[in-house]
Amino acid sequence: MASARRASGQRRAKTRPRAKTRPRAKTARAPETRRGEGQQRAKTRRGEADYGQRGGETPPRTPPVSRGARTPSASARPTRDYHPATRTGRAAGALRAGRVEIPNVRGDVEIDVGGRQVRLTNLDKVFFAEIGATKRDLLQYYAEVAEVLLPHIRDRAMVMKRYPNGAAGDFFFMKRAPTPRPPWIATCAIEHASGNVIDFPVIDDAAALLWVINLGCIDLNQWYARCDDVDRPDYLHFDLDPVDDVPFEKLREAALVVNETLQALGMPTFVKTTGSRGLHVYVPIVRGPTQKDVWTVSKTISADLARRHPRLLTAIYRKEARPAGHVLVDYNQNAWGRTLASVYSVRPRPRATVSTPVTWEEVTRGFDLDDFRMDNVPARVARRGDLWAPLNAARPRFDLEQWRG
Numbered sequence: 553m554a555s556a557r558r559a560s561g562q563r564r565a566k567t568r569p570r571a572k573t574r575p576r577a578k579t580a581r582a583p584e585t586r587r588g589e590g591q592q593r594a595k596t597r598r599g600e601a602d603y604g605q606r607g608g609e610t611p612p613r614t615p616p617v618s619r620g621a622r623t624p625s626a627s628a629r630p631t632r633d634y635h636p637a638t639r640t641g642r643a644a645g646a647l648r649a650g651r652v653e654i655p656n657v658r659g660d661v662e663i664d665v666g667g668r669q670v671r672l673t674n675l676d677k678v679f680f681a682e683i684g685a686t687k688r689d690l691l692q693y694y695a696e697v698a699e700v701l702l703p704h705i706r707d708r709a710m711v712m713k714r715y716p717n718g719a720a721g722d723f724f725f726m727k728r729a730p731t732p733r734p735p736w737i738a739t740c741a742i743e744h745a746s747g748n749v750i751d752f753p754v755i756d757d758a759a760a761l762l763w764v765i766n767l768g769c770i771d772l773n774q775w776y777a778r779c780d781d782v783d784r785p786d787y788l789h790f791d792l793d794p795v796d797d798v799p800f801e802k803l804r805e806a807a808l809v810v811n812e813t814l815q816a817l818g819m820p821t822f823v824k825t826t827g828s829r830g831l832h833v834y835v836p837i838v839r840g841p842t843q844k845d846v847w848t849v850s851k852t853i854s855a856d857l858a859r860r861h862p863r864l865l866t867a868i869y870r871k872e873a874r875p876a877g878h879v880l881v882d883y884n885q886n887a888w889g890r891t892l893a894s895v896y897s898v899r900p901r902p903r904a905t906v907s908t909p910v911t912w913e914e915v916t917r918g919f920d921l922d923d924f925r926m927d928n929v930p931a932r933v934a935r936r937g938d939l940w941a942p943l944n945a946a947r948p949r950f951d952l953e954q955w956r957g
Contacts, residue, residue, distance in 0.1 A: 630743045633842060635888075639707075639754065639779045641738025652695040652758060654688050668736055668759040672766050679718035679770070682902040685926065687718075687766075693898060694765050696930040698758040700938040701772075701896040708774040709740040709752035709782065711891050716768045719900035729753040734763060740779035754779065771827070771897035771907070776886075777843065783888065784839050787943065788846045790854065791882035791892060793830045795866065795874045804915050806864055806879035807831045811912060813857060820948040822940055825921055827899035827907035832892060836943050838951040843888040849952060854881040895940050896933075898926050908932070909939035 630636055655661050658676040662669055675688040694701070712726040729739050729751050738754040755761050755772070764772070776785035792806055807823060810833050814821050819835045826832055837846070851867075858867040858881060866878040874880060885892055893899060897907045908924035924932070942948070 630745050632745050633783065633844060635742055635744060635782050637740055637742045637779050637782045639738060639740050654692045654695060656688060665759040665762060666757060670759050670762050680904045681720060683904060685904055690770065690898060691762055691765055693926045693930065694761055695758065697896050697933055698761055700933055702757065702761065703944050704895050705772055705774040706756045707754060707778045709742060709779060710755050710764065711773040712764060712767060712769050713771060713773055714768040715770050715900055719770060727752055737763060742782055770900045772894040773891035774894055775891060783842050785843055785846055786839055787834050787836050788850050788886055790833045790850065791830065791885045792833065793880045793882050795878045795880055796876045798877060798879060800921065803831060803879055804918060807833060807915055809861055809864065810857060810881065819950045822943050823912060823915060824895055824907055824909045825924055827893060827897060827905045828901060834943060836949045838949045841952045847886040850883040850886045854883040857881055911939060
């Protein structure tokens with residue numbers, strides 16, 4: 553998704569005036585960008601060593617990774633690898649607000665959510681025309697999964713991807729928390745290398761969750777690192793994306809190959825559907841390495857996987873150069889400022905499919921991506937619980953320091 557370095561309002565670099573050049577018109581600062589998820593991409597270097605081994609082989613040593621949380625001086629300035637961040641608003645308390653029922657009415661309402669008044673608008677607007685689901689249905693879904701969803705997004709900057717006219721309509725990215733907004737919406741103010749500071753909203757509780765969904769956000773896109781240190785993430789991941797028309801059976805095969813390699817390296821893994829066309833594989837890590845370190849490790853593992861399975865996988869990032877009929881192991885989504893749709897996010901697809909945690913046994917047996925939808929995932933969660941709860945636990949977490957060269 554969109555890189556935070558392209559955040560709206562970013563300061564324009566100074567240029568020297570040139571003769572006979574028409575002065576550039578000034579533009580008002582806008583709070584959103586209109587680039588798609590796959591358009592803002594980090595530059596990569598060539599010639600990096602392969603990482604990742606299959607079972608029975610000795611894992612390679614990786615480049616050194618940064619270690620430990622930083623305590624920079626008050627005068628520290630932002631750089632490409634250090635971005636000061638400040639949280640506003642109280643830390644989240646209890647995540648439960650009891651059962652929240654969204655009124656099935658036309659127009660607007662105001663409801664109480666955990667003692668906070670949340671205004672909800674245009675409840676009868678159709679958001680998914682194929683199934684006739686409305687904005688009210690979307691809000692009710694998120695109210696029902698809030699207890700399992702919130703631990704995965706709390707205390708993290710949130711990039712808003714807004715669909716004011718529903719899933720089939722135009723969308724735009726918005727990073728700055730809009731004003732006016734309720735006083736209980738927390739923010740994470742992140743300073744960029746340019747000196748630009750962006751106040752991202754932080755979604756800590758059910759009231760804030762319904763507030764951001766009411767803005768027209770169908771899916772949720774939180775940062776990988778928490779607000780106290782936005783350069784040091786809690787996990788690395790692999791976005792498995794089919795190139796052109798790839799049958800889902802081939803995508804499942806690719807996920808199993810990726811899992812086999814990661815398991816051979818001693819990494820705990822968790823898998824979920826993207827809710828769109830692919831699968832996401834996550835590895836919880838001991839916090840410490842910078843986002844750049846994590847990106848480097850994920851890139852080299854991806855390159856090694858593609859080299860070992862040339863008929864199945866590719867790590868070629870340039871879209872026009874990717875071989876058709878392969879599965880892309882997308883490491884670039886680990887770059888700083890990128891985001892992926894969160895677990896339990898509804899996606900803007902015709903049947904309101906959901907990014908859903910699944911087990912490796914389910915991946916092996918097979919399923920259809922449309923099996924997990926807004927209308928049936930709450931029942932699955934009630935039956936099976938949060939399959940991704942261990943991703944937030946203290947253990948198991950893979951320590952990248954053990955690979956220190």
